[in-house]
Amino acid sequence: MSHIAQIELDDANLPPPTPEIEQERRVAMFDLMEENSFELPQRDEREVPAGPYRLGLAIRDKRLVFDIATEAGEPAAQFLLSLSPFRQVVRDYFQICKSYFDAVKSAAPSQIETIDMARRGIHNEGARILQERLEGKAVVDTDTARRLFTLICVLHYGG
Numbered sequence: 001m002s003h004i005a006q007i008e009l010d011d012a013n014l015p016p017p018t019p020e021i022e023q024e025r026r027v028a029m030f031d032l033m034e035e036n037s038f039e040l041p042q043r044d045e046r047e048v049p050a051g052p053y054r055l056g057l058a059i060r061d062k063r064l065v066f067d068i069a070t071e072a073g074e075p076a077a078q079f080l081l082s083l084s085p086f087r088q089v090v091r092d093y094f095q096i097c098k099s100y101f102d103a104v105k106s107a108a109p110s111q112i113e114t115i116d117m118a119r120r121g122i123h124n125e126g127a128r129i130l131q132e133r134l135e136g137k138a139v140v141d142t143d144t145a146r147r148l149f150t151l152i153c154v155l156h157y158g159g
Helices: 019-034 084-106 109-134 142-158
Strands: 004-009 053-060 063-070 075-082
Touching: 004 019, 004 142, 019 084, 019 142, 053 142, 075 084, 075 109, 084 109, 084 142, 109 142
Parallel strands: 004 053
Antiparallel strands: 053 063, 063 075
């Protein structure tokens, strides 16, 4: 199965992330490199370069840019996704993450667990939206979509 072998976030023009956001990014990047599933489907009878792939993620002109190359650096695909379908779920995700980070400092374990369950639910919703938006462009499993959604949130935070 094809996968992402390298990922680069184009965050050079974004404000520095908070320590919590930076931690989310590090964990998502690590988990993504440990295990992921990413495949480019056949389109318009064109040959699809085989993976593994290099993935560049960026936000440009209020669009999410996926820039995919082969491991050798040959262009494989590029597509842009509107950020509109992600706006509410990203906003909800940041709010629940803030509640979670605050709760970890002083709340009872049962409250932390409840907030974490809500956070996972919102995270799953973001992954589902991403999988829908990638339909016909790329095939990713749920865990890969969750990790990519986290990275989209990191980019969205600064953008």
